[in-house]
Amino acid sequence: MKPKGGFMFRSQKSRIVVLAFLTTTLPTLAQAKPLRLVPDSANTEFIGIGRPALLKVKGQAKEMVAAIDMTDGTVSGEFKVPLKNLDSGIELRDEHMKNKYLAVGQFPEAILKVESLKVDANKDRKTIPFTGTLTLHGVAKPVTGEAQVEGRETRYAVDAKFNIKLSEYGIDIPRYAGITFADNVDINVRFEADSK
Amino acid sequence: MRIRLLSPLIVTGIFFLCASLGEAFPELVRHGYNTCMACHVSPTGGGMLTPYGRKLAAELLTTWGSEASTGVTWGLTDQENLETALWLGGDIRGAQVHQENTSIRAGRFIKMQASLAAAWVRNAWTVFFELGKQEGEVWQPYGTxxxxxxDASENVSLRAGRFVPAYGLHSSDHIAFIRSFTGFGLEANRDAFEARYATETVSVSLTASKEPRLSGSEEALSLAADLSLSEKHLIGLNVLRGDRDGNRRTLYGVWASLGLSKRAYYLGELDWQNRDGSSNTASFVTYHRLGYSIVKGFDIYALYERLESDLARASSSIERRGPGVQWTPLPHIEISGAWTKQRLNAPNPMEEDYAWLVLHYWL
Structure with a gap:
């Protein structure tokens, strides 16, 4: 006798095979899948304004170590940027910035933990809000920002922006020869990651 | 005949050399400095340095600079203490000019400038004063x-007094045709009122000015604007409308200061001028300089400039091209010069060597 409606299994053996397949694969669909940081793709920039001359000061660090996971299209991860190679284009300024203000000997890394960044594969560039925690100068503070994410099959290009206040991280406001650096600093993090 | 034709050229050259005693380094755009205000007391650049400008000179402009030696007293006194009371500065400048063609071979040393300057800066107020001497054909007191x-706000400032209105590239190339062509050459300081709006990417200056002469002085209204396309790319445009004894001139131009890399830069300017009144002429000038820093403080460059004093007459043009150097071995000391081939497209076209070496000490 044939059962009415629904999916029909021809035998007990078939039922067991399908159940076994579902029980083994369903949990893995929700499991975190690690993404790999594409070598040489990372660049972290900061931009601040020096007053009263409205002098734009920009610096960058190209090194980054990242542990990135993707779960159901949501990226989370930890991004560590070594500060010893932070470069603003002027040697003396770099020396002051790293030794006097950021104290990189004591706090060698800036660490950004991103909790949720929802991405769609095979989508054109779009802007997505994100939240995270930035640890800088030994102080961890929540940050919110926006990221432009472009997905292409297994590869994602991320361009994230957020703003911090130096004073909230216990960093003295840099002053030099009459120019005072702004408390507000824009941070821009770019990288590419893939699932290969 | 040729000597008679050339003598005015030597004088003109000297005149140009003395022109524009302001000193600015727009090529610093390659290091991300696209605003004059950080390094110069004058918001439009040139002349006296701020304490930051002094330190930056040691860091970026000089081959053997040290932070201590950038002060007025070369580090003999506590510069920071001195600067809390008054900022001081000044310039001594001289040049050797050489001209050579089939008819003449002439050289001359010119005392260009000796001046002392002081600035008092407190909160929103800046008061600046400069007194000095400059040589035209004779050593004479110069446009103080x-x-x-x-500073009405962070972005808006008002300035009144006697100064050089904002216009074009504020290049340190003293001999450049653009300086005399625009009217901001010798005795460029004018009685002026300037309203300026500036952000970190845009600045606009509107200036009403009058030449401080007893007669025949030009009254002008000028607008100068610049835009940072990026940290290392700055472009600008300028317009000036001037009246002198019923003769009107309209001057307009564009310029660019581009950092091509940490070592390479390009400076360029084009200006057109229409004169109405007794002489209805249209004229044109262009300036291009491509530079490269071999070591810190030592730049080489290629220069090309062309002046067409009457666009209706092809024979009215002068063209100049050649290599140049700019070396700042220590803070306070600058040596610059160029050796150019100068072509005069007069009725009898002629080419000659025209070279100059400028020695500059800034206090």
Whole structure:
């Protein structure tokens, strides 16, 4: 006798095979899948304004170590940027910035933990809000920002922006020869990651 | 005949050399400095340095600079203490000019400038005063500059006094045709009122000015604007409308200061001028300089400039091209010069060597 409606299994053996397949694969669909940081793709920039001359000061660090996971299209991860190679284009300024203000000997890394960044594969560039925690100068503070994410099959290009206040991280406001650096600093993090 | 034709050219060259005693380094755009205000007391650049400008000179402009030696007293006194009371500065400048063609071979040393300057800066107020001497054909007291500036807000400032209005590239190339062509050459300081709006990417200056002469002085209204396309790319445009004894001129131009890399840069300017009144002429000038820093403080460059004093007459043009150097071995000391081939497209076209070496000490 044939059962009415629904999916029909021809035998007990078939039922067991399908159940076994579902029980083994369903949990893995929700499991975190690690993404790999594409070598040489990372660049972290900061931009601040020096007053009263409205002098734009920009610096960058190209090194980054990242542990990135993707779960159901949501990226989370930890991004560590070594500060010893932070470069603003002027040697003396770099020396002051790293030794006097950021104290990189004591706090060698800036660490950004991103909790949720929802991405769609095979989508054109779009802007997505994100939240995270930035640890800088030994102080961890929540940050919110926006990221432009472009997905292409297994590869994602991320361009994230957020703003911090130096004073909230216990960093003295840099002053030099009459120019005072702004408390507000824009941070821009770019990288590419893939699932290969 | 040729000597008679050339003598005015030597004088003109000297005139150009003495022109524009302001000193600015727009090529610093390659290091991300696309605003004059950080390094110069004058918001439009040139002349006296701020304490930051002094330190930056040691860091970026000089081959053997040290932070201590950038002060007025070369580090003999506590510069920071000195600067809390008054900022001091000044310039001594001289040049050797050489001209050579089939008819003449002439050289001359020119005392260009000796001046002392002081600035008092407190909160929103800046008061500046400069007194000095400059040589035209004779050593004479020169256009003293004095002005007061009030920063109404972070972005808006008002300035009144005697100063050089904002216009074009504020290049340190003293001999450049653009300086005399625009009217901001010799005795460029004018009685002026300037309203300026500036952000970190845009600045706009509107200036009403009058030449401080007893007669035949030009009254002008000028607008100068610049835009940072990025940290290392700055472009600008300028317009000036001037009246002198019923003769009107309209001057307009564009310029660019581009950092091509940490070592390479390009400076360029084009200006057109229409004169109405007794002489209805249209004229044109262009300036291009491509530079490269071999070591810190030592730049080489290629220069090309062309002046067409009457666009209706092809024979009115002068063209100049050649290599140049700019070396700042230590803070306070600058040596610059160029050796150019100068072509005069007069009725009898002629080419000659025209070279100059400028020695500059800044206090």
């Amino acid at each position: 500059s004095f002005w007061g500036k009030f």
